[in-house]
Amino acid sequence: MADNAPARLYQAFVSQDPAGAITVIERAKAGGVPQAQLFDQLFAPAMSLLGGAWASGAIDEYTFTQAAVVAEQITSFVIPPATAGDTGVTVLVGTMHHDLHETEKDITAAALKEAGHRVIDLGVDVRPAEFLERAEETGARILIVFAEMMATARSVSRVREMFTAGGRDDVVMFVAGGPFSADPQLARSVGANGICRGAESALKLVGKVAGRVGGGS
């Protein structure tokens, strides 16, 4: 870093000056330090100085604690947000009609949301027409249909037929559930574009096609 920003941040901590600390951070950003690097390049070295000052007795326990409070106050300026920003990609998820299994759907939906995707969860026992209606309403172009039983897995073909009849062949349909993981041919036969083999797989597949198909509204 061009100037000694960590030392100035440390000084702001021990002076109990949160506004000064924020100024140091803003200047570092203006000086070209990316947001994602603020913690490593600025905050952590300043905290190391703080620890050193406490160890050497340069600051007493009370000042150390107060400085830690100031550090806490400005943490949100230097720590990346816990959840990803909005990707603008809308994903419809739902469990097939006559199928009430929801655990894998819920876990996958939560993972997609955490990755910043706009997830519309249609729940369980979803009729093929409802998938189409909600895709029309939201403009979603990515759909994940869950099915955990052979009969309901086979019936996912009705969802593809519904979208084809509605002139929505542009929608990418992924399938998920035990029957599809066990038999990839089944996924092909119902007109799926891919199989989500768990939450991480769904994240990868959605990430892969998101740029191509866009996310809808």
Next chain:
Amino acid sequence: MAGRSQQALLAEGLARQGHVAPAVDACYRVLANDDSDPLVHALLADLFLSGDFYDEAIRAASRAIELDPGCAPAYLALGLAYDRRGGMWDQSILVWHELAEVAPQLVTAHVQLGEAFAAAAFEEEAIEAWRVALELDPHEARAMYDLAVAALKKEGMATALPGFRKAGELDPSQDDFFFGLAGVYDDGTPAPDPIDVAPDRASRLAAAFALAFEEDFFSAVDLIRLILDDDPDDAEALALAGYLYLKQEAVNEAMAVALRALAVSTKTPTAVYVLGAAFAKRPGLNRNSARVFDALAKAVPNHPMPHVLLAESLLSLQRFGTAKAAYLRAVELDPTCVRARFGLAAVLLTEGEHARAHWEIRRAAYHDTRRQGLFWRLYDTYAEGRE
């Protein structure tokens, strides 16, 4: 009731020492003379269970309960046998329910009952059972792990992960790992009085670790201060200071001294641990905690805990496949690691592998009851109660 025969005591002694086959043999000798002692049948059930003979364990435990419906150790063996055999969830629920009635203050009975409910997809009932367990003992780590898994099923990993970490903090294995890194083990010797500690660095540091082990944090900090007054760049003392701050929820202070320790010496595993643990408490620093725990796992590759901590950080980054590999490594290193088994179960759930996930939870349950010595506690209480 008459006292136990010499042969029964022999069987019991062999079983306590882990000599399974001779103990089974001794049990059969007792039963050949008199098959009316429920304790011997319960013991036999536990021995069968330890050898993975589930049907035999079920028969022996059922016989014990027939002879005395108040035989708590038999319920434990029977429930564990049903759980591990699989496919008998209705029976399993009944047994754990019975045990919870026979021994209502037995926390594990409620935890097991919850797990049996969860395996049968009665999620609400399961959560209620774990809540009862936590009311009985707020430090019951397994109930907390179970609730974290339940949260995962409903609301995903971001909601579940704090629960896993909270359970991990209740589980003493993480603190044991820290002290293990420092070469401090519980040898039964009490920590010294701080005023009796010799005024040299080694004595003070050893005493500070011993006091920290006994959770006398203030006395430990006083000794650390004396060490740092002589040498502010003592990385090991700084790392222990960081641990003490961490234990008092002072995360920034812990982070500051751990960073200082590592600025002095990067080869201080205790400081690496403290820094990783401090990072892990900040949801936005998952990438940093993963990096730190990855370094720790490489520095201490043969201990399961750094792999578990790494895996938990990877879960927060949604890198489930890599987390799974780390958990598998931890389980390979220590098959009894309850925290790793629950974490592995969580990853398997993200992959839609429900049966395997519940299998891991059942293994965790078995090892947890073994770790607690629960069978023997129930056995001894039951034996004392009838003498």
